[in-house]
Amino acid sequence: MSISVTAQPGVGAPAAAEHAEFRRRLLDGMATAIAERGFRESTIADVVRHARTSRRTFYEHFASKQDCFIALLREANAEMVRQIAAAVDPRAPWDTQVRQAIEAWIACAQSQPTLTLSWIREVPALGEESRQLQREALEAFIVLVETLTDTAELRAAGIRPPPRQFAIILLGGLRELIATTVEDGGSIGDITEVAVEATRAMLGPRT
Numbered sequence: 001m002s003i004s005v006t007a008q009p010g011v012g013a014p015a016a017a018e019h020a021e022f023r024r025r026l027l028d029g030m031a032t033a034i035a036e037r038g039f040r041e042s043t044i045a046d047v048v049r050h051a052r053t054s055r056r057t058f059y060e061h062f063a064s065k066q067d068c069f070i071a072l073l074r075e076a077n078a079e080m081v082r083q084i085a086a087a088v089d090p091r092a093p094w095d096t097q098v099r100q101a102i103e104a105w106i107a108c109a110q111s112q113p114t115l116t117l118s119w120i121r122e123v124p125a126l127g128e129e130s131r132q133l134q135r136e137a138l139e140a141f142i143v144l145v146e147t148l149t150d151t152a153e154l155r156a157a158g159i160r161p162p163p164r165q166f167a168i169i170l171l172g173g174l175r176e177l178i179a180t181t182v183e184d185g186g187s188i189g190d191i192t193e194v195a196v197e198a199t200r201a202m203l204g205p206r207t
Contacts, residue, residue: 023061025051027072030065035114039069039122066126070133073123076115077137080108081144088148094157095200101148102174102196109178110188120179142167149203158205170202 029051033042044065048058062068087104088097109116123130146161154160162170174195181191 019061022051022053022057025053026058026061026068027075029053030068030072031112031115034069034072034118038114039118066129069118069122070126070129073115073119074133074136076112077140080105081140083108085144085148090148090151090153092153094154094159094204097148097151097154098199098203099196102199103192105174106178106188106192106195113182113188116178116182116188120182138168138171141171145170159203162203166202170199173198 026047029047029049030042032050033046036042037046042065044055044058047065047068048055051058058068062071084101084104088100090097092100123134142164145167149159149161177191177195178188181188
């Protein structure tokens with residue numbers, strides 16, 4: 001996973017680059033540890049072993065294993081939003097744009113199955129910090145939906161950005177569909193067509 005870190009005031013470029021590199025390695029180490037043992041069974045020792053660094057370095061970047069885990073999920077969610085936005089051609093017919101967005105979303109979920117499972121199984125039990133993470137993720141996707149539906153092609157087709165509550169219903173439904181599919185041992189890719197159809201029905205032109 002590629003991580004970008006803004007340099008802190010007073011920190012030179014070499015030091016900032018080194019800081020960013022160690023943070024990236026720790027986040028990748030957390031991702032690898034979760035893939036091997038799951039979040040609950042993973043330890044900071046696992047993370048630093050995979051990151052090829054030390055506990056001291058870990059605590060220079062993160063206060064706890066949970067802090068590192070939440071940072072990893074936050075970065076993964078931001079990357080998913082970027083990939084979905086990049087996959088949609090705003091000049092394509094509106095129903096094609098819907099398919100492009102859904103297929104990109106599902107591809108991202110499939111590419112990181114352990115993180116997808118972690119969102120479902122681990123995040124709800126992490127307390128207030130995880131609730132904030134969930135709200136941040138939801139807000140990012142609401143903005144994404146608003147942006148993708150506010151184009152000339154969609155306006156010409158009679159489509160406008162949905163109200164906030166409408167977007168929440170759409171996003172919540174799609175996430176729950178992915179969650180139940182994963183928990184039941186199914187393939188995320190198998191829900192592509194129903195997700196596309198449902199999204200088209202919800203976002204399509206109103207009479």
